[in-house]
Amino acid sequence: xxxxxxxxxxxxxxxxxxxxxxxxxxxxxxxxxxxxxxxxxxxxxxxxxxxxxxxxxxxxxxxxxxxxxxxxxxxxxxxx
Amino acid sequence: xxxxxxxxxxxxxxxxxxxxxxxxxxxxxxxxxxxxxxxxxxxxxxxxxxxxxxxxxxxxxxxxxxxxxxxxxxxxxxxxxxxxxxxxxxxxxxxxxxxxxxxxxxxxxxxxxxxxxxxxxxxxxxxxxxxxxxxxxxxxxxxxxxxxxxxxxxxxxxxxxxxxxxxxxxxxxxxxxxxxxxxxxxxxxxxxxxxxxxxxxxxxxxxxxxxxxxxxxxxxxxxxxxxxxxxxxxxxxxxxxxxxxxxxxxxxxxxxxxxxxxxxxxxxxxxxxxxxxxxxxxxxxxxxxxxxxxxxxxxxxxxxxxxxxxxxxxxxxxxxxxxxxxxxxxxxxxxxxxxxxxxxxxxxxxxxxxxxxxxxxxxxxxxxxxxxxxxxxxxxxxxxxxxxxxxxxxxxxxxxxxxxxxxxxxxxxxxxxxxxxxxxxxxxxxxxxxxxxxxxxxxxxxxxxxxxxxxxxxxxxxxxxxxxxxxxxxxxxxxxxxxxxxxxxxxxxxxxxxxxxxxxxxxxxxxxxxxxxxxxxxxxxxxxxxxxxxxxxxxxxxxxxx
Numbered sequence: 200x201x202x203x204x205x206x207x208x209x210x211x212x213x214x215x216x217x218x219x220x221x222x223x224x225x226x227x228x229x230x231x232x233x234x235x236x237x238x239x240x241x242x243x244x245x246x247x248x249x250x251x252x253x254x255x256x257x258x259x260x261x262x263x264x265x266x267x268x269x270x271x272x273x274x275x276x277x278x279x
Numbered sequence: 280x281x282x283x284x285x286x287x288x289x290x291x292x293x294x295x296x297x298x299x300x301x302x303x304x305x306x307x308x309x310x311x312x313x314x315x316x317x318x319x320x321x322x323x324x325x326x327x328x329x330x331x332x333x334x335x336x337x338x339x340x341x342x343x344x345x346x347x348x349x350x351x352x353x354x355x356x357x358x359x360x361x362x363x364x365x366x367x368x369x370x371x372x373x374x375x376x377x378x379x380x381x382x383x384x385x386x387x388x389x390x391x392x393x394x395x396x397x398x399x400x401x402x403x404x405x406x407x408x409x410x411x412x413x414x415x416x417x418x419x420x421x422x423x424x425x426x427x428x429x430x431x432x433x434x435x436x437x438x439x440x441x442x443x444x445x446x447x448x449x450x451x452x453x454x455x456x457x458x459x460x461x462x463x464x465x466x467x468x469x470x471x472x473x474x475x476x477x478x479x480x481x482x483x484x485x486x487x488x489x490x491x492x493x494x495x496x497x498x499x500x501x502x503x504x505x506x507x508x509x510x511x512x513x514x515x516x517x518x519x520x521x522x523x524x525x526x527x528x529x530x531x532x533x534x535x536x537x538x539x540x541x542x543x544x545x546x547x548x549x550x551x552x553x554x555x556x557x558x559x560x561x562x563x564x565x566x567x568x569x570x571x572x573x574x575x576x577x578x579x580x581x582x583x584x585x586x587x588x589x590x591x592x593x594x595x596x597x598x599x600x601x602x603x604x605x606x607x608x609x610x611x612x613x614x615x616x617x618x619x620x621x622x623x624x625x626x627x628x629x630x631x632x633x634x635x636x637x638x639x640x641x642x643x644x645x646x647x648x649x650x651x652x653x654x655x656x657x658x659x660x661x662x663x664x665x666x667x668x669x670x671x672x673x674x675x676x677x678x679x680x681x682x683x684x685x686x687x688x689x690x691x692x693x694x695x696x697x698x699x700x701x702x703x704x705x706x707x708x709x710x711x712x713x714x715x716x717x718x719x720x721x722x723x724x725x726x727x728x729x730x731x732x733x734x735x736x737x738x739x740x741x742x743x744x745x746x747x748x749x750x751x752x753x754x755x756x757x758x759x760x761x762x763x764x765x766x767x768x769x770x771x772x773x774x775x776x777x778x779x780x781x782x783x784x785x786x787x788x789x790x791x792x793x794x795x796x797x798x799x800x801x802x803x804x805x806x807x808x809x810x811x812x813x814x815x816x817x818x819x820x821x822x823x824x825x
Contacts, residue, residue, distance in 0.1 A: 240469075240591025241723075244495050247473035248694040255477075256699060 285340050287333045294357055294370035298349055298377060300340040303357065303369050308332050312574055313369065316356040321453070322385055323395040326578065342395045351379030360573055391508060397578060400601075402457070403508070413451065416510050417550045419502040420458040423512050424553055426486065427462055431479045435462040436542050437552040438515065438526070439565065445547040446558050447571060457511045461526060463539060464518040469592035472496060472518050479514070491666075495593035497527040523585075526565070527593070531585030534564045596664075596692035598721065599761055604667040606758055610645035611674035617793045619675065621651025624714050624745040624789075624802065629655055631804075636740070637709040641689065641728070642716030644792070646672030652712070653681040660709060662689035662700075691724040697731055704735035711735075711742040715792040717770060718746045718762040725770070729777035737810035741782070743803070744770075748786055750799035756791035767801050779807045 285300030295302040303313065310327030323342060330337035341349060355374045359367035376383065386392045396402040408416070420441070427435035437445060438461035444452040451458075466472045473495035480498055483490045489501040496516040501509045515527040517539075524534035538560035545554040555561045562570040566577065610617050625648040632638070637658040640649045649661035649672055661672050661684055669686045676684050690696045711732055717725060732742045747756040749764045756762045771781045782804045789800025 237587070237591050240588065241595065243469035243592045244473060244595065245694060246470040247477070247495065248698075250470070250474060251477050251695055252698045256702060 285331075285338045287338050288335070294355075294372075296355055296370075296374050298341075300338060301357075302333065302336055302338040303330075304336040306330070306337045306369070308337065310337070310359075312360050312577070314358050314360065314366075316358070317353040317383055317385060319354070319356070320385075320392055321394060324397075328578070342399050344399065344401045345385065345395055348383060348385045348393075350377035351375070351381045351383040353383040387508075389507065391506070409506075412504055412506060412508075413548065415504050416458060416502070417451075417548060419510065420460060420512055421550060421552065423500055423502075423514065424460055426483065427460070427479070427514065428553070430486075431462075431482050433462040433464065433475075433479065434540060434542060435460055435514075436539075436554050437461075437545060437547065438561070441547060441552075442545065442554060442558055443562055443566065443570065445545040445552065445554070446562060447573075449546060450548040452573075457513065459513045459515060461515045461517055463536070464516050466518060467520045469495070469520070472516055473593065476516060493597065494527065494589075496589070524564070525585070525589065527589065529579065529581050529586060529589065530565060531582060531588065532564065535560070595723065596690050598692070599719075600665055602761055603665040606761070607645060607665055607667040607671050609671075611671040611678065613678075615645065617645065619645060619647050621654075622648055622714055622790075622794070624648075624743075625651045625712070627802065628710075628712055628743045629657075632657075632710050632741075637707065639704065639709040639711045641691075641711060641713040642719065643668055643672055643686075646675040646684075646686075648712065648714060649684055649686075650675050650679045650681055653684045654679065657683070658709075659684045661686045664688065664690040664692075691720060691727045691731075694727060697727045701731060701734040704731070708735065708738045708740050710740045713743070714745045715747070715756075715762060717744055718756065718765050725773055726777075729774055729779060732774075732779055732805060733777040733807055736779075736805075736807045739809065742779070742805040744805065745789070745800060745802050746770075747791060747797055748799045748801045753798050756797055757793050757795055762792060764799075765801075767803065770803070774805055777807075779805050782806050 284297075286295035286297055286302040288295065288302060288304075293304050295304075303310075306313065306327055308327045308330070312324045312326055314321060315323045315325075323345065325339055327337055330339035352373060352375045354372065356371040357369035359369070384390075391403055393401050393403060420437070424435050424437070427433055436442075437458070439459035440452055441458040441460075444450055464472050464475055466475060476492075476496060476498060480490055480492060483498070483500065489503075491499040491501065493499050493513070496518075498514045500512040500514065502512050503509055517524065517526040519525070519536060523531050524536065525531045538557040539555045541556055542553045543556050543558070544551050545558055546552075559570075565579070567580075609615065611619065613619075629652065635656050635658075637660070638652045639660045639662065640646075640652065641662050643649050643661040643663045645668070646661055649659045653659045653676070661668075663669070663672075666688060669688060672684070672686050676686075688696075689700055713728070717728070720728065736742060747753075747762065747764045748767055753764070756764065767781075767784055767786065771784075774781060784801060784803050786799055786801045789797050789802075791797045791800075
């Protein structure tokens with residue numbers, strides 16, 4: 200009888216550990232996904248800012264010297 | 280003013296008032312707006328949900344912005360909103376705050392009355408605005424809408440409180456304090472919506488207007504009025520993405536764009552404005568089905584999912600800016616509550632950089648160290664993300680009579696600002712000096728700081744950093760909680776990731792931003808390897824070509 204009780208307690212503990220472990224694993228996974236989602240959302244602003252820098256700053260600066268523009272474009276093409 | 284706690288009890292049917300707050304017997308957490316008047320002038324409103332429930336009533340602290348004015352006598356009247364049988368009057372009695380004998384004057388230096396808005400900010404309500412000034416505000420709003428439509432090519436319309444006032448009352452709502460306009464963007468990707476606001480911002484600034492960027496999706500026009508004040512006209516974007524209709528600042532949900540476009544018109548105090556095709560539908564979206572019932576204390580339900588989306592897409596570069604503005608106001612003059620003389624760290628750095636070299640003072644605050652470097656013959660670029668800093672630094676420059684200081688706003692969390700600065704500093708090398716700045720930055724801000732160093736400090740100049748470091752039992756450095764302690768190892772790793780090297784690190788007793796003693800302050804000198812001869816040649820050619 201004592202063995203049966205002890206066996207039940209042991210089983211209950213193992214089930215609890217398994218479920219609890221899975222819960223905490225899920226929680227950590229959700230937290231990680233939330234962080235990744237947030238980082239993805241923030242990329243929108245970064246894309247917009249870099250697009251703006253290119254179209255409004257970089258291109259006008261370079262446009263003043265066509266030979267230089269061609270050189271930069273050529274170098275860039277070779278570098279990617 | 281005496282120190283006291285917010286009252287937590289009062290006789291049945293009474294209101295207990297003291298210097299800290301008030302207790303309204305009979306009110307509950309469900310109570311609708313309670314309007315507070317001083318000498319018959321509306322100054323603030325709150326709801327039961329804002330207050331703390333207690334025995335037989337609710338208690339609430341006076342708004343922080345009101346506290347400095349609570350010294351003297353006034354007649355305090357608390358009422359509910361107007362109902363069919365008139366307003367419930369909670370109290371109407373003479374009260375003396377602090378030890379002052381005169382009447383309380385809740386107004387600016389020119390005597391223009393203040394109110395406290397629903398965000399807890401100082402503002403001026405339309406109720407306290409003359410008819411002439413109201414007309415100027417309305418005409419200014421019409422001009423903004425016209426330029427948005429004709430110059431910027433977006434479908435702009437009256438929104439929020441001004442639209443509500445127009446549809447419900449035909450006029451401005453007394454407790455409102457500004458006008459809001461909105462436009463519908465046909466873009467669906469947040470990046471394109473942000474780019475559209477950049478274009479609109481340029482167009483409006485091109486008119487000579489003072490335009491503030493509040494997020495990637497909304498702007499604020501500072502509109503000057505003839506009595507010397509400014510009014511704020513907010514421009515909010517709205518757009519549909521993923522089947523959800525969003526309207527800045529905080530709304531997202533179901534709304535049929537067919538109820539918005541093509542635009543119609545409404546009349547507000549005799550002025551015609553473009554408006555949603557079916558304005559009632561937008562008012563339901565913004566204020567719920569009960570929008571027809573006046574509720575001065577209305578606070579919108581904010582969906583946390585909508586907020587986290589809008590925050591992630593559009594925000595993140597104005598964090599705590601309002602707190603810094605309040606902190607920096609009045610810090611340059613002789614009556615400044617914070618130090619104005621050059622800091623010890625500035626003296627330490629000045630002893631190590633070449634005479635006459637150029638210094639970028641990042642996070643300049645009230646400009647104490649910008650002036651210090653200028654007085655010692657350095658060319659200084661003084662920068663801070665707060666526009667208030669520029670006002671204070673200009674005042675400090677005038678007071679000191681120094682020259683060779685340029686003042687520019689730099690928001691490190693706005694990558695556009697950083698790349699523009701890179702373009703400038705790569706042609707005109709500067710040391711980068713940042714006292715107590717890294718403790719104010721988030722990871723993205725530090726990333727841009729070290730990107731700036733990596734791109735521009737290749738000719739022998741250094742980055743000089745002073746910051747509080749973690750120490751067991753040490754209090755938060757001032758101004759808490761705006762500044763945090765930073766682990767030098769974390770910083771060194773971030774610097775290394777950007778190709779930089781910590782040449783010097785010392786941690787010792789020091790001072791915080793306001794020269795209060797601090798048990799653990801780091802001083803750090805960071806350098807980047809010199810550019811290769813080829814890169815230097817390229818830079819020189821570039822300099823010649825631009």
